[in-house]
Amino acid sequence: MATRITLGDGAKASFWNDAWLQGQCPKLFAPALYNISMRKNRSVKEALAHDTWLMDLRSGLTEQMTDELTNLAALLDDVQLQPDEHDSIVWRFSQKGSYSARSAYILQFEGAIKFDCHHLIWGAWATGKCRFFVWTAILSKILTADVLLRSNNYFCPLCMRNLETTYHLLVDCPWSRLVWDAIATMTKLPSLELATWNDSSDLKTWMNMRFRLAQADNRKKVLTVMHLVLWEIWLERNRRIFSLDSRQINVFLKKVADEIHHWNMAGAGIPFDPG
Numbered sequence: 177m178a179t180r181i182t183l184g185d186g187a188k189a190s191f192w193n194d195a196w197l198q199g200q201c202p203k204l205f206a207p208a209l210y211n212i213s214m215r216k217n218r219s220v221k222e223a224l225a226h227d228t229w230l231m232d233l234r235s236g237l238t239e240q241m242t243d244e245l246t247n248l249a250a251l252l253d254d255v256q257l258q259p260d261e262h263d264s265i266v267w268r269f270s271q272k273g274s275y276s277a278r279s280a281y282i283l284q285f286e287g288a289i290k291f292d293c294h295h296l297i298w299g300a301w302a303t304g305k306c307r308f309f310v311w312t313a314i315l316s317k318i319l320t321a322d323v324l325l326r327s328n329n330y331f332c333p334l335c336m337r338n339l340e341t342t343y344h345l346l347v348d349c350p351w352s353r354l355v356w357d358a359i360a361t362m363t364k365l366p367s368l369e370l371a372t373w374n375d376s377s378d379l380k381t382w383m384n385m386r387f388r389l390a391q392a393d394n395r396k397k398v399l400t401v402m403h404l405v406l407w408e409i410w411l412e413r414n415r416r417i418f419s420l421d422s423r424q425i426n427v428f429l430k431k432v433a434d435e436i437h438h439w440n441m442a443g444a445g446i447p448f449d450p451g
């Protein structure tokens with residue numbers, strides 16, 4: 177059983193502790209930020225006014241906190257309080273009668289956002305943080321440089337040439353293209369091969385076309401590999417920005433191969449040919 181807050185004026189719901197954002201508690205999205213917040217009991221209304229939740233944070237952000245901050249800030253961007261209505265608690269059930277992150281996401285999708293590709297998220301075998309990342313990337317909510325235009329570095333940290341958009345960074349960057357082609361070979365999944373890409377200019381379309389091109393019994397594997405590699409590219413990008421450290425492509429591919437191995441030990445079922 178799950179409770180979900182339907183937000184009205186935000187006066188009753190607790191900003192950190194209630195499941196009011198995408199059906200989840202912000203402290204679950206951003207545990208490190210929650211830890212350094214000096215005011216953990218503010219209402220949503222108080223916290224959002226003049227970005228008070230940000231002012232409440234003790235100084236000294238770590239890399240993990242920076243990631244949490246960008247993700248949480250992006251989600252908060254879409255929040256609209258309804259000043260004339262009270263907050264209310266709604267009880268919801270997933271199909272199995274128990275709470276799941278999936279039911280919370282779907283509730284959200286069926287609400288404010290028209291999201292027609294649940295299969296791209298839930299068809300993969302992937303960890304929760306990785307699914308969440310791909311979901312926000314599809315919605316173009318990750319803070320690539322085109323979203324964060326007030327930052328003074330607009331360039332893709334992988335190639336240092338193009339404007340960093342979600343699609344460029346994760347798919348279309350020359351560096352990322354080399355990665356995907358190597359991955360297609362490594363996993364023997366032909367729908368990931370560059371030669372089949374003629375078709376997209378956004379992440380959702382690109383994922384959908386790779387998914388549809390795959391044979392039925394390969395579709396889950398294609399999604400799983402896409403989740404793993406999208407996530408690893410994102411980590412590499414953050415490493416370059418926040419740690420001023422970059423990996424050569426062969427070192428990166430070795431890391432991906434290790435991750436595939438780990439995921440497979442846990443049941444992911446990714447085909448793998450070390451070559």
Ligand SMILES: [Zn+2]
Pocket residue numbers: 332333334335336337338344345349350351
């Ligand atoms: Zn690039």
